[in-house]
Amino acid sequence: MILSAIVELSRLQFALTAIFHWFFVPLTLGLSFIIAFMETAYFKTGNEFWKRTTKFWMKIFAINFAIGVATGIILEFEFGTNWSNYSWFVGDIFGAPLAIEGILAFFMESTFFAVMFFGWERVSKRFHLMATWLTAIGANLSALWILVANAWMQNPVGVTFNPDSARNEMTDFFAVAFSPVAMNKFFHTVLSSFTLAAVVVIGISAWFLLKGREEEFSRKSIKIAAIFGLAATLLTAWTGDGSAYQVAQKQPMKLAAMEGLYEGKSGAPLVLFGILNGQKNISARSVDSLKYQTEKPFHFAVSVPKVLSYLANRDLNSFVPGIENIIKGGYPVTKNGKDTLALSIAERMERGKIAIKSLADYQKAKQAGDETGRDIALKDLRDNFEHFGYGYLSKPEDAVPNVPLTFYAFHLMVGLGVYFILFFIIVLLLEYKSKIAKQRWFLVISIISVPLAYICSQAGWIVAEVGRQPWTIQDLLPVSASVSGVNPNAVIATIVIFFTMFSVLLIAELAIMFKQIKKGPGA
Amino acid sequence: MHMLKRVWMFYYDGFRSMTVGKTLWIIIGIKLFIMFFILKLFFFRPELAKYKTEEEKSKVVIENLTK
Structure with a gap:
């Protein structure tokens, strides 16, 4: 009972920290590139308008960066305190990428970040532009290493377990750093962050247009952000397809939860929209098996035939295992190049x-x-x-993640992703026809789209992290074996402190940001 | 030495001429104080830090994993 409380509280603490941390990161990753594009326009044209525009967005970037900086360090505190068995078990897998991340972040970001802000009148235009680009590249490379570490947890490759130390030792750095899971995760995450930043730029610019202020600044900012955002969103969809394929191959239970697929089939359909049946509850499986088996998974669903099979295996007629198949085993799989049957x-x-x-x-x-x-x-x-x-695990059902949360988060993420593709296309069309400043309804939609971009980004992480439960390291270590024997009351206290501190930080960020936005680029 | 002085002056002048930056640095300072002097000191003591050697840490984790 106490162990269960520690696990749940530690998960809540970690989820809270990660969600708040992720409020700040994606805007930093994407806005850094949008700023670099604007400063490149200044460098090429010498037009002071672009300098003023760059400086305004740089200020927004700085506020977000300053409030968010170091919030990720708390996650590392939690690894050592709440997840000590896990931290030891992962060995140097986390150490090496995080050390590279720390060095890169420190040298690239802190050096070039300072030049970006302090160097306008003190270094050459060329050097300043280089600093801006290197800040953007450095920030995104920092993300690479933490995402490599996360990808390893989803697909532990390139290591050998040492039974003397109980640690996993890296035997193949390149297998860890460049696994298909890691590469898809990195590009999917940073590209979706670019999308979020583009939506934020359009949303803020739309506010200026609604207020009848800064038309040239707003329209040019919208144009750059919409082109960048559309390219990023299309590439996000492409890398999302790559990620889903990897999930199908390495984490079939997560894919089954994402699709609410209880009984697998050949030529499996992709659910576009659906309402899950709450009575089809995996925890009821071992209590009232007959009722569980007879319940339908959906109250209502709109599906496209065969598409899930194609996405999962690149074959329209292939078999995609459902939750029941994975629990019972016996379906055909290919392992180490050989055809065999899955174990239950x-x-x-x-x-x-x-x-x-x-x-x-x-x-x-x-x-x-x-x-x-x-x-x-x-x-x-x-x-x-x-x-x-x-x-x-105590029973087979323990291997199943929270299906409703994973399913709805996945469909919300995909639905909003499609919405953003349409959104950027409409923005570009309206801007091309010089009508955007007059379409007040669309400007309001643009502002409302800003929180939607954050919801979409957070939903992606919920799919990734809730969908892989119960594992901290896929198949090797569940959350129940990863936790330390910490005092549950101490965990509750930190949850309260975190919630308070992060809420204050978020309010501070929004208050400072709104104040700067109101002042406008002329300030 | 001249180079070091120029780097120092670059940062010194930059920090001195900040406007919004001053508020942000105050927030960063308070945040880091809470993180390192309250959270880290009172709530986040690494569980395995009480064991001195790597062997002791391994032994504890293996006991936890195999009990």
Whole structure:
């Protein structure tokens, strides 16, 4: 009971910190490039208008950066305190990418960031422009390494588990850094951040147009942001497809939850829109199996035939396993290039228990100086290590994430992604016809789109992180085995402190930002 | 030495001429104080830091993972 409370509170604490941290990051990633484009226009034309425009957006960038800076460090505090077993188990996988991230962030951002803000009259135009571009590239490269670490948790490759230290040791840096999961995650995340920043620029510019102020500034800002945003959103959709393919291959349970797919099928349809049946609750599966089995997964759903099969396996008629198939096993899979049948979760739990016992036996044999016993335990551990985490599950249903949250977050993210493609196209059309300043209804929609961009971005992370539950490291370590024996009251206290501190920071950011926006680019 | 002085003056003049930046630096300062002098000191003591050697830490984690 206490362990369950610690797990849930620590998850809540981590989710709260990560969500607040992610309020600040995407605008930094995207706005840095929009600023670089504007300053490039200033460098090429020498027109003071572009300098004034660049300086205004730079101020917005600085406010967001300053309020958000270091909020991610709290996540690292939490790793050491609340998730000590996990932190030790991941070994140097987190250490190496985060060290690179820290060095890059410190040297590139802090050096060139200062030149960006202090150097307007003190360095050459060319050097200043270079500093602006390097700040943008540096900020996005910083994101690369933290996303590589996250991708490894979703797809642990390039490591060997050391049974003497209980740590995973990196054996192939390139397999970790450039795995398809990591690459898709990086590009999908930064490109979606570009989309968010473009929407923010359009939203703020729309406010100026509604107020009848700064028409040239607003229309040129909108034009740059809309072109950048449309390109970013289309590429986000492309990398999203790549990410979904990787999820289908590496985390089939997450894909099943994303689609509310309980019974797998060949030529599986993609749900465009649906209302889940709350009675089809996975926790009821072991309590009242008959009722659970007879309930339909959806009250209502609009689907496109065969598309999920294509997205998951690049084959319209391929089989996509549902939650029930993954629990029961027995469906065809390809493993290490060989066709075989998937194990059931119960079988994986058995093999996971063997792996955990082998680790204990290995330690005992080592202490007793029993080399034969140690070798036998090590072989058993190696043979079953890919199922290690399943040994901690109490029942097969524990391997299923929160289906409604994952499903709705996924469909909200995709729906808003499609909306933003249409949004940018309409913005560009209206701007091309010089009508945007007069379409007050559309300017209002542009302002309303700003919070939608943040909701879309956060929904993406909910899909990624809730969808992979119960794992902190896919198949190897569930949340229940990752936590430390911390005092639940201390965790509650930090949740209250975080919520207060982050709320104050967010209010401060919005208040300072609104004040600067009201002053306008002329200030 | 001349170079170092120029770098120092670059940052010194930059910070001195800030407007919004001053408010932001105050917020950053308060935030870092709360993070490192309240949260880190009183709530976030790394669980394994009480064990001195790597071997002790490994032993504790293995015990946790195999119990």
